[in-house]
Amino acid sequence: MKCIAEKSEDKIKEAAKRIFLKKGFDGTTSRDIAREADMNIALTNYYFRSKEKLFIEIFKDLMEMYYQSVVDILNKPIDIKAKISEIIENNYRMMKQEPDLVIFIMNEIHKDPERLLIKTPLYNQIKTTVFSQQLDAGIKNGTLRDIRIENILPLMTSCIEFLFLGKGIHQKIFSMTDEDFEAFAQSHKEHVKSMICHYLILEN
Amino acid sequence: MKCIAEKSEDKIKEAAKRIFLKKGFDGTTSRDIAREADMNIALTNYYFRSKEKLFIEIFKDLMEMYYQSVVDILNKPIDIKAKISEIIENNYRMMKQEPDLVIFIMNEIHKDPERLLIKTPLYNQIKTTVFSQQLDAGIKNGTLRDIRIENILPLMTSCIEFLFLGKGIHQKIFSMTDEDFEAFAQSHKEHVKSMICHYLILEN
DNA sequence: AAACATTTTAAATGGTTGTTTAAACTATTC
DNA sequence: GAATAGTTTAAACAACCATTTAAAATGTTT
Structure with missing residues (x-):
């Protein structure tokens, strides 16, 4: 099915990880993450419900x-x-x-x-x-x-x-x-x- | 003249120092600072021109x-x-x-x-x-x-x-x-x- | 007390924030 | 192939952001 292409959820998480690491939670916007992941803004919340939830998940990792x-x-x-x-x-x-x-x-x-x-x-x-x-x-x-x-x-x-x-x-x-x-x-x-x-x- | 009361400029700077230290630049809003200093929001920019200028000054100190x-x-x-x-x-x-x-x-x-x-x-x-x-x-x-x-x-x-x-x-x-x-x-x-x-x- | 400069105020500016909506698109199931 | 479920989209939402405005209040100088 998906061979080369990552799943959207993973793409967002990886992108968010990069941005959060560089700019911190406060310095990162949902639009930053969407841009880095090259995806629509709404998808962040579609997959992770909120910026906060996404952050907590990444932080634990x-x-x-x-x-x-x-x-x-x-x-x-x-x-x-x-x-x-x-x-x-x-x-x-x-x-x-x-x-x-x-x-x-x-x-x-x-x-x-x-x-x-x-x-x-x-x-x-x-x-x-x-x-x-x-x-x-x-x-x-x-x-x-x-x-x-x-x-x-x-x-x-x-x-x-x-x-x-x-x-x-x-x-x-x-x-x-x-x-x-x-x-x-x-x-x-x-x-x-x-x-x-x-x-x-x-x-x- | 002003005996007990601090000058407004100093009050803002001290308040901003406390907030910046606690929340960082990104996590601090102009309203946070004004509230902590118990002053009108506009005064921050009246005395320091911008949040950035105020921050730089405090950071150097x-x-x-x-x-x-x-x-x-x-x-x-x-x-x-x-x-x-x-x-x-x-x-x-x-x-x-x-x-x-x-x-x-x-x-x-x-x-x-x-x-x-x-x-x-x-x-x-x-x-x-x-x-x-x-x-x-x-x-x-x-x-x-x-x-x-x-x-x-x-x-x-x-x-x-x-x-x-x-x-x-x-x-x-x-x-x-x-x-x-x-x-x-x-x-x-x-x-x-x-x-x-x-x-x-x-x-x- | 009139004229002036300084300080403070409430309100508004235009832009950005996180999040939601509802429609469009795609894949899967029967 | 119609129906269903999952995914993506553009647009909009209200709330908040830093900053500005112009008028009001206060202090100072004549």
């Missing part, structure tokens, strides 16, 4: 996409040092590939937390990861610093994500071109990996 | 407020370990007192960098701080890790700021009340101070 890759890595059967490196590398890759994602999520939640924060089993997911077990074991036998998983996870992601969140500011203050920033970000990533390992892993 | 306190601390005549602690404490204080500030700045710049990033002498200001000299000297005599100021500054601020940027997310995932989060943030702050010092200051 993006939120899951944001977290799933991390949870997957936390469960890998590799030692904790390699895992830290991989989490940071994954984070770096994601921020380069989808630079709008994190600022979008943070800003929308910030504007109205109640509206978007649906029930999530993420805490249990995290608490039962291989990483969590490795952390507990390491703390018990004295090879790892005594730190809760609630603290160490943000420590690993915040430095990289913050760097890209403030890309515009950093580039302006330090007069960096895009290439300069790329090199700067790489070096920063290595510092972060090294710093986290130094702090978490006790050697002597 | 907030941007300066964001950076000035850091630069001041960087210039204090105290040793580098105390300085790191003070920067992080100051950062923590600011994020608690003005939780909307950083996400607001980042998001507005992210949406349209050209519009907001005015020329700033901040890089020269930073490069000529006492902190910058302390860092150079410490690297030279081997007491500090070889790292550029462009890297170490974001390392100090990103962990704390990111924690508050994602306050809503963190609270939801880890099922924290406001009091829980407060305690969590405090412990996180201590980890960050410790981690940065461990990494930067070479002792042996």
Whole structure:
């Protein structure tokens, strides 16, 4: 039936995702979405009932996409040092590939937390990861610093994500071109990996 | 003349600052501002010509407020370990007192960098701080890790700021009340101070 | 107190917003 | 192939947007 051509519903959703990510909910109009999807305005509401409903659906998708890759890595059967490196590398890759994602999520939640924060089993997911077990074991036998998983996870992601969140500011203050920033970000990533390992892993 | 009562221009600007910080440029209407300032709608444009002009003026103020306190601390005549602690404490204080500030700045710049990033002498200001000299000297005599100021500054601020940027997310995932989060943030702050010092200051 | 400049007001401007309507078109079913 | 269901369309809806107008109110200067 439909081979190449996407279904209209999907076309609208994909278009809306692009626009919402770039402009946020308030900055996006129904007409923006219709234009991007190359469809009639009425179809947005025909398929999704309202701009709000469409947004919530997309937001949930993006939120899951944001977290799933991390949870997957936390469960890998590799030692904790390699895992830290991989989490940071994954984070770096994601921020380069989808630079709008994190600022979008943070800003929308910030504007109205109640509206978007649906029930999530993420805490249990995290608490039962291989990483969590490795952390507990390491703390018990004295090879790892005594730190809760609630603290160490943000420590690993915040430095990289913050760097890209403030890309515009950093580039302006330090007069960096895009290439300069790329090199700067790489070096920063290595510092972060090294710093986290130094702090978490006790050697002597 | 006017003793208690603020001048209308200032009342509007203060009101607009509150609303812009909370809702962003796109989410704020001229009527919101007029209502918050308890003034006629037309006065916004009478004093500031347009919503855009008013916004730019406020944005510049907030941007300066964001950076000035850091630069001041960087210039204090105290040793580098105390300085790191003070920067992080100051950062923590600011994020608690003005939780909307950083996400607001980042998001507005992210949406349209050209519009907001005015020329700033901040890089020269930073490069000529006492902190910058302390860092150079410490690297030279081997007491500090070889790292550029462009890297170490974001390392100090990103962990704390990111924690508050994602306050809503963190609270939801880890099922924290406001009091829980407060305690969590405090412990996180201590980890960050410790981690940065461990990494930067070479002792042996 | 008359003349002037400044500030504030209610009302209106033209344009855009999200959403709805009802008719037209297309595909499917009997 | 007529009837039915699903999809798409242009047009319209009321509500709201930033901004402007011109008159009213207030303050200041002569």
